Amino acid sequence: MRTTFVVIVALGAWLLAAPLVAHHAFSSEFDISKPLKLRGTLTKWEMINPHSWFHIDVKGPDGTVTPWLIEGGSPNQLIRLGVTKKALPIGAEFIIEGYQARDGTNKAVGRNFTLADGRSFLLGGSAPGATGEKP
C-alpha cells in the first residue's frame, strides 16, 4: 500500500515537472479580474501563427453591434488535422467565455468556445484524422 502511494506521488512530480509552456504570459495580456461571456457571430477568422484571432460581432440588448477580437490557439496543428479557416462559416454563432484584455479594449482570450446550439467547439478533436494520427 505504501509502495503504491510513493509511486503515485512520484508520478505526480514527474508530470508537474513538464508543464505546458505557451508563447507568452496570457495573464499579462488579459485581466484575470475581468471574466466575460459573449455571444456573437463570426465575421472573420485570422489563422496566423502563433495565434488565431476570431473577429465576432456582439449584439447588445438595445440592438447595437460591437465588434470583438478573440484570441485562440495556434493554427499549425489545426491545419495539420485538416481544419482550415473555411471549416467555420462566416455568420456562425458562438458563445465565448474568457477574459478581457488589460488595455480595456474589446479583445479577449477565448478560454471556451461553444457553438450557439450548445455543442462543444472542439476544433482539433472534431477534425478528420484528429485521432489515431499516422505519419
Place this chain on the structure above:
Amino acid sequence: MLRRLVAATALGSAIALLLVSTTTAQTSYKVPRLADGHPDFQGFWNNTTYTPLERPKGIDREFFTKEEVVEQMKRAAADEAEQTVPGTVADVHYDFTQFGLDRSQAPLSVNLRTSLIVDPPDGHFPPMTEEGKRLNAARAEARKRAGAITDSDQNEPLSVRCILMDRDGPPMLAGAYNNNYQIVQAPDTVMILVEMLHSPRIIPTNARPALPASIRQIEGSSRGRWDGDTLVIETTNFKDMFMFAFQGASADMKLTERFTRVSDDTLTYRFTVDDPKVWTRPWSAEVPWKKAIGPIFEHACHEGNYSLTNLLRGSREDERRAREKK
C-alpha cells in the same frame, strides 16, 4: 468529457506503438540510405514528450516500467484535457485541447526514461562551478536593471519577440506544441527546418572551417560530420546574453548533437553540453523523435503577434489606472 475522450483516443495510438517498439529488437534495423551512402533522415519529425529534462525529486530510477509509463501518459493526457479553474492564472488562456494542441494530439514520443538527461546517470545537471554561479548571478542582475518585462518590447523574452524558442535550439527541445521539424539532406549540407518560429538551420557537412572565435551568434555556428551512421553536429560561437542562455550555459559552450535512426518511425537525438566554465563535467540528454505528418506550415510569428502590443498596452493602462488611484 469529449475532451477527455479525444485525449484518450489520440493517446491510444502512441501507447500501442510503445508496446510494439519495446518488444522489437532495434539492433536488426536496416537504415535507409541516400545515393551518397549516408543514412536518410529526410522527412518530417516531431519531438513532443512528457518526459522532463531533469529527473524530478522523489524518483531515483533511470527507467519506469511499461505499465507505469502507460499510466502516467494517460494521466497527463487527462490532466491537459481537463478544464482549468476559473479565476486562476492558469485559466487565463485558450483551451489547448479545443485547438488540437495538447500533447496527446501530437505524434507523441514515448519514453521509458524518467528524465531526458542520461548522463550523469542520476538524471541531474552536474554541479555548477563557482564561475558559472557568478556568470548567472551577473546575468540576473543585468536582467533586473533592464526593468520589468513589460517596460519595453526589448525586455520581453526572445520567444514573445519571435526571435528564438526552445524548439529552435540548439539543442532542439520540445515545447508544449508545434514541435515539428523537417530534415533535408544535400551532399554537402543538412537543413533542419524548425516549424515553431520557422527557422532553418543550415549545417555544412563538408568540413568547412569553423567561424573565427570573434563572430558570435544567438544560435551559435554549426558544423556537421558523419560518424558511421550517425549525423554529428557540433556548435560553438554562442553569444553571451543576459536575456537568454540555455540552462545557464556560457557563450563558450560546445554543443554536440547526434542523430541516429533506430527504426522506420524513430530517430534518437542525443546532445552533449561541454562547458567547463559553468559545469564541473559535460552532461548529455536523449530524446526520441517520431515521424510526423508534413508539410511544415508557415509560422509568420510577427504577422500574427498582436499579443506583444497587447501586453505592452495593457501594462501602460495598468500604470495609468494606478496613477489615477493615487
